[in-house]
Amino acid sequence: MSTSPIEAEARAILADLTGVPDAHFHEGQFEAISTLVDARRRALVVQRTGWGKSAVYFIATLLLRRRGAGPTLLVSPLLSLMRDQVAAAARAGVRAVAINSANAHEWDDARQALANDEVDVLLVSPERLNNPRFRDEQLPALMGRIGLLVIDEAHCISDWGHDFRPDYRRIAELIRALPANLPVLATTATANARVVTDIEEQLAVDAGGVVTIRGSLARASLRLGVLELPDSRARLGWLLSHLGDLQGSGIIYALTVSAAEDTARLLRDAGHNVRAYTGRTDTDERAESELMLKNNELKALVATSALGMGFDKPDLGFVVHLGAPSSPVAYYQQVGRAGRGTDRADVLLLPGSEDREIWRYFATASMPDEERARAVLEALGSDPISTPALEARVNIRRTPLELLLKVLDVDGAVHRVTGGWVGTGQPWTYDADRYARIARARLDEEASMIEYQRTTECRMATLQRDLDDDTAAPCGRCDRCTTAWYPSSISEQAATEAAGSLDRVSVEIEPRRQWPTGADRLGITLDGAAVRGKIPEALRAEPGRAIARLTDLGWGGTLREIFAPGTPDASASPALLGAAIRVLATWGWSARPVAVVSVPSRSHPQLVDSVARGLAGAGKLPYLGSLELVNGGPRGSAGGNSGYRLAGVWDGFTVGPDLMAHLAQVGPGPILLVDDRVDSRWTLTVSALALRRAGATAVLPFALAIVA
Incomplete structure (x- = not known):
């Protein structure tokens, strides 16, 4: 048992956070807290969803604040995640505020609260770190005051992560500018060995390296299964036949916006209380839908990957996939929404014949192109050019142009300023080898996803091995460890309704x-x-x-x-x-x-x-x-x-x-x-x-x- 003088203090905060007077830390939680507070070192925590990673940084924040440290800067990728984190912080007695694109009306209040030292945790998106005004006017002063830097969903840092974001690469520059004794915490539930190594290299600043705390990724509450059906008609027919039989409320994932919207419409027409949740959904409607699902006012959200990291509903009863994500890592992340606070949750994959075609589309759409990058660099000079104006000079659509600009910015070739973008004049080389390696890795992940569907071994153990978890063992609950726990029948009426919907x-x-x-x-x-x-x-x-x-x-x-x-x-x-x-x-x-x-x-x-x-x-x-x-x-x-x-x-x-x-x-x-x-x-x-x-x-x- 630890003899750290802060352990009793940390347990008291944990009791406040959980509402359980005799609450105990999960294995590894206090080790992470002590690494940050006692040793003032850098830590990477790779633990399953629901393990309590947020408890680590909230408790560490309060302990550091009581010892005179400045506020924690928490880089968080999703607005929905920020909303949950602010609410969770309040329960722990942590004063947290967020600065993001959805609450611009609150920015002045947040800045004043920071100036008054009334903020314990400031949550920002990675994109906010490169907002010219925030980066140039507010971030330098903030970095001189912070007591802890937290990078949530840290797999986004890595090229190899399933949800890599160029803006996250900027965090490595931020880390290099910090004093060696300023604690840094990176957390994720979805990182294989390659991603872990990549993150460790970006966190490390000295010979002391990074303390990596990695636990078993097994989810005891999840009952996994795969049901292969011949076509979309059968998959929708299955949903119409059995959605009402699934316990509680949950999430139905689809691979495309159209599929999510069409499925939601079909289920609503059949009397199911569901909503679509996609990248096309209005921000306010997203927040309303999340709240309705949390309050069990909906049977399900039919969602794309827009609903993912950070959505926290401890009693989420099921996750069904209409079509498979392109990697086991992404799949593990999405199914991790379920069963966080219950003894059992059902997870069923209904793969589709069109899955690979959709994977190929998204894989190629996200890769930077050298010819287009050169065109952007040639179009930029020392005078700022807005993105719309730049779009008129290069033959690239807005969304891939914005992604490419972020990549070039992190590479140091362009710089975002007030009024748009400028070229830096620094030499830039297209890293063809890196992108080729990433492309090969994506193909390997797709092959692993197919293997997950076809395996005769334990589903949970297969996912754990894909995330390089050496504690993998048969779960005793999935359809391979036992028998198929889900029905495969489709009612005639459901088949007819599904066929009618698909024929629309x-x-x-x-x-x-x-x-x-x-x-x-x-x-x-x-x-x-x-x-x-x-x-x-x-x-x-x-x-x-x-x-x-x-x-x-x-x-x-x-x-x-x-x-x-x-x-x-x-x-x-x-x-x-x-x-x-x-x-x-x-x-x-x-x-x-x-x-x-x-x-x-x-x-x-x-x-x-x-x-x-x-x-x-x-x-x-x-x-x-x-x-x-x-x-x-x-x-x-x-x-x-x-x-x-x-x-x-x-x-x-x-x-x-x-x-x-x-x-x-x-x-x-x-x-x-x-x-x-x-x-x-x-x-x-x-x-x-x-x-x-x-x-x-x-x-x-x-x-x-x-x-x-």
Whole structure:
């Protein structure tokens, strides 16, 4: 037993925190506290979710404060996590405040409280560390006062972590600037040996190294299982049949926003009290949904990975996955939401055949590209350029551009200042070897996730081994240690409802109403004048329709196969044409189209022509033919930003003389404009503009699929 003089004091704080007078520390908790308070050293704590990592830094904070130390700076990655941490701190008698994008109205009060020494813990996001005003005006003074630095969810520091964030790499610079005797604590529940080594190297400042406290990651409360079903219809049918049988309330994870929203809609239509929770969900609605789930006012949140680290509901009864995450580490992190304060929670994975395709998309989307990085560096100088202005100079969309800027900032090649970004002039080298290693690691993780699904051994032990936990042993509860604890049956009614939901068609194509920023800089003019501001109503498309998004659970699968690389062009199948006709039947337009025109397609000419002719025949409308390609047609590659995408299709289409004559013959009325798929919407916008200028009174865009 420890003989540290602070142990009794620490136990008293623990009793206040837990409300249990005779509360005892878990193995390793007091060791971590003593490392920080007695030894003033740096510690890495890798322990399972629910072990009590927050108790370590709250108790250490109070002990250090009582000994004259300054406040703790806690770097925390998620707003939902901050809300829980502030509430938990208050229960422990710790005065905690947060500064983040959701509470800007409270920043002045927080700064004043810090100045008055009335704050024990300041919570900030890693992104806040590079906010110019915070970084330049407030952080230096704060770093001179803090008594403890805490990095929560520290796996985000590492390139190898499942949720790596460029802003977290900046923390290593912060650590290097601290005095060697200022205690630092990094905590995570999801780190394998490679991630642990990476974090240790970033924390270490001297020969004393880092004290790593690592415990067993086994979760005694979780009952794991995997149920392989043939398709999305069966998986949704299972949910409809058995969601009500799962104990308590929980989380249903989906891999895409569309899948989460579609699943939530289906379950609500069947009478289940659920909500969708995704990156598209409004911030206030997210907070409301979290609270409703915590209060058991919902059966489940149907969520993407937007609901993850830090969400704390001790009695969460179940976690179900519709599709597998791309790594066992990410899966362990998500299932760790369940059973933190209960004896049992059910965890079931329903893998999908489309999982690998989705993994590939997200893996490639997050990797920096050398050519694009060079373009950004060439566009930046010593004068600040805002992100929107920079977007108009480089062919990169906003989200990947912001990610790339963060990477370049951490690499020292660019710097964020008031008003935007500047180049530093420092030499920069693209670390191809590092990114190749990361890519290989991601593939290994995907293979491990497949192995988790197929294993004949204990599920929990398999997850522990994937996190390099050498205490792995059979859990005695999962479907491999015993038998399948979950039913596999699907009621006929549920199967019918799921099939009906998956067969649902019609997604709105919102028309472009504004020219992109910087279009004039790219030489785009209309009648001799640069395009900027609003697109004139007389030249706009009307709201359009598509059968489905490529990411949808139902028709999305069929459309993904049609548009998959290597799939030969062919006429639309009767089923696909029938789905397109159903979209038109439910459109609800204010005026029926008078004719059909198609967008010329270089990749799917048979498909587009057959759909256009089929819709014309079904609607007893004349098919007037296709727009013509001019000036070589559309140019450039997909995936760039709006300005460059518009420039790529501008002056690429025209209304030829034959089509012009046909338009004159049909007279006034809306034109149904048919395309294969929609991504940026600029092809439809430019095509509609050409038709409007040729005399069409309105243009109704129709596409088979929406890419995003």
